[in-house]
Amino acid sequence: MLRTILGVVLGAIVGVVVIGVVEGAGHTIFPPPLGVNLTDPAQLSTVMSRITFPAKVAVLLAWIFGTLAGAATANVVAGRRAWAGRIVTLVILALAVFNMTTIPHPAWFMAAAVLGVLAAGALADRAFGKPRL
Numbered sequence: 001m002l003r004t005i006l007g008v009v010l011g012a013i014v015g016v017v018v019i020g021v022v023e024g025a026g027h028t029i030f031p032p033p034l035g036v037n038l039t040d041p042a043q044l045s046t047v048m049s050r051i052t053f054p055a056k057v058a059v060l061l062a063w064i065f066g067t068l069a070g071a072a073t074a075n076v077v078a079g080r081r082a083w084a085g086r087i088v089t090l091v092i093l094a095l096a097v098f099n100m101t102t103i104p105h106p107a108w109f110m111a112a113a114v115l116g117v118l119a120a121g122a123l124a125d126r127a128f129g130k131p132r133l
Contacts (some may be wrong), residue, residue, distance in 0.1 A: 007078030016069020026058025089121025
């Protein structure tokens with residue numbers, strides 16, 4: 001039980017760090033439009049229409065890679081117990097849904113984010129969970 005809890009905690013930390021690193025790289029490659037203050041909630045709600053498609057894809061990839069890394073870490077630390085990775089997947093999905101409800105995103109992005117995060121969690125489950133017989 002302790003290994004599972006440790007796996008979930010470490011997996012969530014790894015997932016959030018990977019998301020931050022990949023999003024940071026994406027923001028460096030595809031900077032936000034000039035004059036936009038990303039710390040102002042009022043501007044964030046209107047800026048989504050001005051952010052380029054590749055910048056949105058970079059954020060989507062960050063969530064997918066973060067989920068994969070976090071869930072895989074959780075499963076390995078927890079002794080290949082897939083529940084740890086599934087919990088991390090649900091935590092990252094909840095954070096993504098919170099982000100998408102706080103900042104308006106296009107419908108295609110929301111659908112791709114939910115499906116991508118769930119697919120990454122399933123891949124980590126398959127690759128790093130207990131082998132199926």
